[in-house]
Amino acid sequence: MMAYYLCLVLFCIGLYCVLRKRNIIKIIIGLTIAEYAVNLFFILVAYRIEGRAPIYSPDTQITNMVDALPQALVLTSIVIGLASMALLVGIAMRIYEKYGTFDITKIRELRG
Amino acid sequence: MCREHEPGMTLIVKTITRLTVGLILLYGIYIFSHGHISPGGGFAGGVIVALSFVHLMLAYGKDVAFKRVPQAAISLFEGMGAMIFLAIALLGFAGGYFFLNFIAKGEPFRLFSAGIIPFCNIAISLKVGAGLFSIFIALVILKFESEQKK
Amino acid sequence: MVDLYVLLIFMIAGAIIAIEVKDLLSSVVAVGAVGxxxxxxxxxxxxxxxAITQLVVEILCLIILIRATIRKDLPFSTSGRWLLNSIITLAFIAVFLYVSIEALKDLPPxxxxxxxxxxxxxxxGLLKTGATNLVAAIILDYRAYDTLGxxxxxxTGVLGVMTVMRRVGRKRQEETEKGD
Structure with a gap:
C-alpha cells in the first residue's frame, strides 16, 4: 500500500501548485505533475507481483501477465495530456501578449 | 536565444542534424509499422515522426523545414489519417458491425498479421504526427511575427 | 520492489523542486526530470x-514548455491575503487526503x-485478433471506440491551438484601431 500513498503525495503536490501559485506557467506545471500522478496510479493498480509484460513471445508460454486494460487506457491519456497542455500554453502566450505579465492577480487588477 | 533572427543554429548542430534526422524518421516508421508485434504502436511512432521534423525545424529554421514539408501537406496528412481510420471502421459494416476485424488474421509473429490493426496503426500515427507538428508550428510562428514587429 | 520506491521518492523530490524554484527555466527542467x-x-x-510513449511525449512537452518561458517574469509575489489563501489551500488538501485514504482501503492490495x-x-486475445502485443489488440480491436474518441x-486540441494562435484576428484588430 505504500506505493499508493506515495503516488497520492505526488498528486497533492500538483494540486497545491495549482491552487497556491500565481504564475500561469507554474499552474501549467502543477497540472502536468497531477496528470503524471494519475497515470502512475492506474499502472500501479494494474501491477501483479512477478508479472510479465503483456506481449506474447514465440518460444515460451507466458501465464502471469500484468493487467493490460489500464495500460491501454493510459496510452491514450498520455497523448491527450500533451494536446491539452499545448492548448494551455497557447492561451498563456496570448495572455502574456495582451497584458504583459504571467501573474494572475495583476491580470485581475488590470481588468478591473 | 539571442540569435533567433538568424536562420538556424550553428554549424555543429546543422551537421549532426543532417546525419541523424533520417535515422529518427526511419525509427519512427519502424515503431509504428511493428506496433502489433513488439512494444510501440501508433501513438509513439507518430510522436517520433513529428519529433524528427521538429528537430529539422529547430536546427535549420522554418524555411528549410517548410520546403521539405509544406503546410498544405501537413493538413492533408492529418485529414487523411482521420479519414483512413473512419473508413476502416465503416468497412466493418460489410461483415456485420462497426470496427469488425474483417481481414484474415494470418500467422502470429509475422509483419502481415492481425487483420486491420497495422492499418489502424498507420492511420493513427499519421494523425498524431501531423497534429502535433502543426501544434508546434502554430506556437513557433507567433514568435516569429512578434519578433518582426519589433 | 526497492527500485520502485526509490523512483517514487525521486519523483516527489523533483516535483517539490519544480514548484518551489523561482527561475522558470529551472522549474521546467525539473518537470522534465520527473517525466x-x-x-x-x-x-x-x-x-x-x-515507457516509449511517455519518453517521446516528455521530450515534446519540454520543448513546448521551454518555448513558453522565453520571457522572464517574476514567479512569486507575496502581496494580498497570503495567510488566508494558504489556510484555504491546506484545508482543501487535508480534506482531499482524508477522503482518498478512506477510499484506498477498499482497493485490492x-x-x-x-x-x-x-x-x-x-x-x-491472440486467437481472436492475431496481434501478439495485447495492448495494441485492446486499443485497436476490443476498445477501438476509445481510440476514435x-x-x-x-x-479538437489542434483546432483550438490554431484558433488561439491565428493571424487573422490580430490583423482585424489593427484595422479597427486604424479606423478609430
Missing amino acids: LALSITFLVLKAPDL FGYPIMRVAEVYLKE EATVIF
Missing part, C-alpha cells in the same frame, strides 16, 4: 508501450489486481 523518472517507473512496472475483464482479453480530442 523521465515516470518513464523508467513504467518500465519497472512492466509496461513497455507506455498492491500486486494482486482483480483481473475480471482482462482475463478474457489475455486468454482469447481520442482522435477526436486531438483534432
